[in-house]
Amino acid sequence: MGEAGLPVSPLAPAAFPDLPVIEGVEFASAAAGVKYRGRTDVTLIRIAEGAQIAGAFTRSATRAACVLDNQAKLARGGSADAGAAIIVNSGNANAFTGARGQESVDAVTGAVAAELGIPATHVFSSSTGVIGEPLPHERIVAIIGDLSRKLDPAGAADAARAIMTTDTFPKGASATLAGDGGEIRITGIAKGSGMIAPDMATMLVYIFTDAKIAAPLLQEVLDSGLGATFNAITVDSDTSTSDALILAATGRSAAAEITSLDSPAGQAFAGALQDVMRELAHLVVRDGEGATKFVEVRVTGAASDSDAKKVARAIADSPLVKTAIAGEDANWGRIVMAVGKSGAEADRDRLTIRFGDMILAENGWRAENYDEDRASDYMKNQELLIAVDLGLGQGAQTMWTCDLTHGYIDINADYRS
């Protein structure tokens, strides 16, 4: 069973991965009883002096107090000469909690700053869980001393577990690349399962690297990776109030500083970071509420990338497409519907629809050698590819989604997340 008492997703990886330790980053997790009982729900992360920080946050107009606070702090600069910290709680989102929301953020980040001797302007925070309930921040403040004493470079796996809400498994991913003069390591953790249609980052994601790279460049690498990773996933088309991704570089690798994204070293780092981001994003979809299928929606041949994105999103968000997938029904007519409603330029007679390597429809109609039995067999797979070529131009976008099942209704009609 997962932390919220839900059965573990059938799409979960076999085990949590071994994440490389990032020199200069330590984690501690504990149970503050914010909402859940009998599990950890607060994580403290300390990042050593000289770290460079970048972030990406939801564009929701009703974003949570902690998100606004993080954005304000990062706007003043991501160079954390005196170190930085991140404090995260699950069980309560501290969103739509009025002026009291900021008071809670100040109380928690202030307590961390005092405990660790770090300026509060570099103490970031995230809260995830129910919206509109006051955050019992005194419960978090009360355990900060404990957390501080437990800080451990190998604590990432416990942290991934403490930040879960309706997640059924903890999520982590890493990469190690050969830098110029030494290895560079990247380690990330994430949580997210429902309310997933990121408009900037996703739920909560923390990625750490020992690369030497200045904050503005770090932010650039992060921004350039979002479109094909976190902004390319959807579980239910609902965008969270709390989406946040924080990326910290400690500079402790022996590898030379990365000073440009056009250099081979810069490109290698950007590629490895994007791999970690994509893997974490996929793990969120694999833990989509009620999910039983992991689906890649690959759109090509659109008049523009923006049109491709509209089509991919229309398919990946469509309740009718997602219920057909749940029912293992090769109902490609619903793909046609989604293309039609997307608002993108489309021409019936140039559209090609493939499931896996089978062409189902082309030239404006069902493919000549369409085989319903073969298509139905394909739908029994746990991992599916839906490919749409619009036959109009070079625009392309790939998105990842899951099916819409009774499990989603169970979780969301019965559980106040």
Next chain:
Amino acid sequence: MGEAGLPVSPLAPAAFPDLPVIEGVEFASAAAGVKYRGRTDVTLIRIAEGAQIAGAFTRSATRAACVLDNQAKLARGGSADAGAAIIVNSGNANAFTGARGQESVDAVTGAVAAELGIPATHVFSSSTGVIGEPLPHERIVAIIGDLSRKLDPAGAADAARAIMTTDTFPKGASATLAGDGGEIRITGIAKGSGMIAPDMATMLVYIFTDAKIAAPLLQEVLDSGLGATFNAITVDSDTSTSDALILAATGRSAAAEITSLDSPAGQAFAGALQDVMRELAHLVVRDGEGATKFVEVRVTGAASDSDAKKVARAIADSPLVKTAIAGEDANWGRIVMAVGKSGAEADRDRLTIRFGDMILAENGWRAENYDEDRASDYMKNQELLIAVDLGLGQGAQTMWTCDLTHGYIDINADYRS
């Protein structure tokens, strides 16, 4: 049980209404065996000489052959001096059927034209059901003689039944108003249950009136009524390939011709027509796939009408809001989420959220006298009002939606519509 073997929606009206006969309009329905067995599935409607026709159709880029055909015919003028006809089948949408789709439309409308002695340019058609299967139009052509012999001015109720797909009850609405010198009658029928997020009209709707009114003005009245009726409903955010509304005026009322929408007669007619359109639109939501709750989403105080529409649609389409309603959970935090993701201008501290006459949230937080028990009790109602005031301007939009239940998953994971 409804025609597709589904239990009748708990939101269905007690009985099909008595629809006034419109002089000059006759209906006939029969079983052609297009897909379903043991029920009627084709309706023929004859409209007498001198009728004026207006229409509204989906803007889907993958719209069905019959929709494209209707649009091309209406573009040449809605004045049907030699009469008009509408032929509708359920069980097959004739959408994404390539060039063969238009051949089917030509075969069916040509046969009707020959049988009734009406120019094919004024024979309109609709098909609804599965997408991507060739329409067995010969089965429809074969029964057109039968249909012609059965034409009956009182056949609207049977027609409302013959056009159903996953609908669980037939849908009709009417109005009678005092015209200038005589009564004017309006009678309409509709079908629709899933794939409902009209972008122009809704599924299939046919409205008839004996008013004297020229086609361009009739089209104007129709267009002005769409925004607050059919374009203001959603079941599942999925827009059909086949949405079509045809409005025909026979001119047989004794009332004087309506020559302007600014006149009292014009305003009364527009108002009565909009009432019929709204009622039919509501019936579609009441028959939303799996629906157990009928929900009005009323957004006011937005910076613009367009912003109000974004917010109303974000709430009405949100799977998380709709599953909370299904679970009778007063989870207003999900309303905050939907406002935030909508893309409309919003200010947390000016937002007010009401369920019925209860204020749940205001001034950026939970209302002071918020009573969870009272809110939970309210959610047990079958008809719910969710009202959001953004506190920014005069923009307003009301939409209607239903809840998202296990029934929706059952219908769409197991039934190929």
